[in-house]
Amino acid sequence: MTRKGKAVLCRELDKPVVVEAISVAPPKRGEVTVKLAACGVCHSDLSATNGTLTMQLPLVLGHEAAGEVIEVGEGVTSLKEGDHVVSSFIYMCGECRFCASGRPVLCIEQGKAVTTLPDGTVRTHDSAGKPLSVFSGCGVMAEYATLHIDNLVKIDPKIPLDRAALVGCAVTTGVGAVFNTAKVAPGSTVAVFGCGGVGLNVIQGARIAGAERIIAIDTLESKLEMAKQFGATDGLLFKEDPTKALKKMTGGGPDYAFECVGSGELAAAAYRAIRRGGLAVVVGVAKPSDSTAIRTMTLPFEEKTLTGSYFGSCVPRIDFPRMLGLYMGGKLKLDELITRRYSINEAPQAFADLVSGRNARGVIVF
Numbered sequence: 001m002t003r004k005g006k007a008v009l010c011r012e013l014d015k016p017v018v019v020e021a022i023s024v025a026p027p028k029r030g031e032v033t034v035k036l037a038a039c040g041v042c043h044s045d046l047s048a049t050n051g052t053l054t055m056q057l058p059l060v061l062g063h064e065a066a067g068e069v070i071e072v073g074e075g076v077t078s079l080k081e082g083d084h085v086v087s088s089f090i091y092m093c094g095e096c097r098f099c100a101s102g103r104p105v106l107c108i109e110q111g112k113a114v115t116t117l118p119d120g121t122v123r124t125h126d127s128a129g130k131p132l133s134v135f136s137g138c139g140v141m142a143e144y145a146t147l148h149i150d151n152l153v154k155i156d157p158k159i160p161l162d163r164a165a166l167v168g169c170a171v172t173t174g175v176g177a178v179f180n181t182a183k184v185a186p187g188s189t190v191a192v193f194g195c196g197g198v199g200l201n202v203i204q205g206a207r208i209a210g211a212e213r214i215i216a217i218d219t220l221e222s223k224l225e226m227a228k229q230f231g232a233t234d235g236l237l238f239k240e241d242p243t244k245a246l247k248k249m250t251g252g253g254p255d256y257a258f259e260c261v262g263s264g265e266l267a268a269a270a271y272r273a274i275r276r277g278g279l280a281v282v283v284g285v286a287k288p289s290d291s292t293a294i295r296t297m298t299l300p301f302e303e304k305t306l307t308g309s310y311f312g313s314c315v316p317r318i319d320f321p322r323m324l325g326l327y328m329g330g331k332l333k334l335d336e337l338i339t340r341r342y343s344i345n346e347a348p349q350a351f352a353d354l355v356s357g358r359n360a361r362g363v364i365v366f
Contacts, residue, residue: 002024003144004023006143006345007019007344008060009060010049010058011058012057014051022060024144024146033145034070034146035068035144035366037065037165038066038365038366040065040170041359042169043198044169046351052287053285059132061141062145063168065087066087066165068084083157084155084157085154087145087151088151089137089151091118093109103313105311113151116134117137156328162365163338167320171323172311172319174283174312175208176311177309177312178190178209179205179312181308182258184206184256185210185255187211188256189214189215190202190211190256191214191215191246191254192214192217193257194218194260194266199218200226200230200337200360203216203227208231213250215236215254217235217246219238229333234249236249256274256278257270257280258280261284262285263286264292267280278305280306282306283309336360339358340362
């Protein structure tokens with residue numbers, strides 16, 4: 001059946017988000033309809049509203065959410081009504097060389113579900129009956145959403161859904177960059193550029209991995225204090241290039257540096273800061289026009305590495321339960337990540353608070 005509810009939309013770039021009534025069509029083959037319980041307000045959603053990420057408008061925002069399956073489409077056997085699920089914003093075909101080799105974040109078929117479902121159509125319409133695009137095949141900043149089963153991961157129903165939602169992006173992106181991409185070694189030194197939602201999860205991922213020293217770098221003192229709650233041992237207020245300060249603090253540079261803002265300049269700073277043989281990981285998503293300049297001769301002479309991490313190099317059906325298991329075991333902080341919960345009508349305020357850096361994570365609760 002068709003569901004009616006509210007959703008958070010971007011209709012114009014560089015304008016406040018709007019809350020509107022939408023209709024959500026029932027699932028087709030390989031799809032399910034989900035009643036959402038909570039959705040994180042992520043910087044990637046903000047990037048869609050300002051053009052950093054180019055997406056077809058009008059757009060239903062949201063990709064970091066959790067809820068309950070309420071209707072199942074034809075051919076679906078892996079999910080049933082009543083199952084609790086978390087959305088995954090990467091579409092995984094399961095057949096290409098990257099999916100087959102355990103790297104689904106690089107799936108070559110992802111383009112099928114950038115602003116539509118994988119079949120190229122949408123189930124969402126506005127009050128005038130006009131189709132609405134959906135963020136990364138999800139569009140889950142809404143009371144209801146119909147998604148393909150490849151964009152969903154089943155989870156333990158004992159886990160509170162507002163906490164579970166966070167593994168759909170921020171937690172897995174940050175902790176996964178530590179576990180899967182960098183494979184941070186116990187006893188190592190880590191620097192983290194940017195202490196927003198993703199940066200805080202890099203910090204706690206490094207703590208769980210056993211890093212001896214974790215240096216948080218940000219432009220706000222409040223963020224540095226927050227970083228210490230998640231495991232940072234040191235804070236460095238960013239006023240100018242921190243490379244010299246980091247090398248002095250660590251006796252030659254950290255073993256690992258993570259750029260979590262989305263800046264070519266910061267990516268270069270992270271690379272400059274690491275020691276010989278060190279690894280710099282770019283996690284933040286920069287504007288398409290941005291670039292990173294490094295001294296090429298340092299690559300062979302110092303054997304330094306600059307790489308990227310998309311969605312924590314994760315396998316969602318493995319990593320989501322792993323992250324939630326760490327939470328249930330008391331090792332991963334999810335409760336503390338949620339600075340404020342908002343109603344859907346407060347979505348414009350949630351985005352304003354994201355821009356101001358007020359929250360570790362804001363979550364819209366339906």
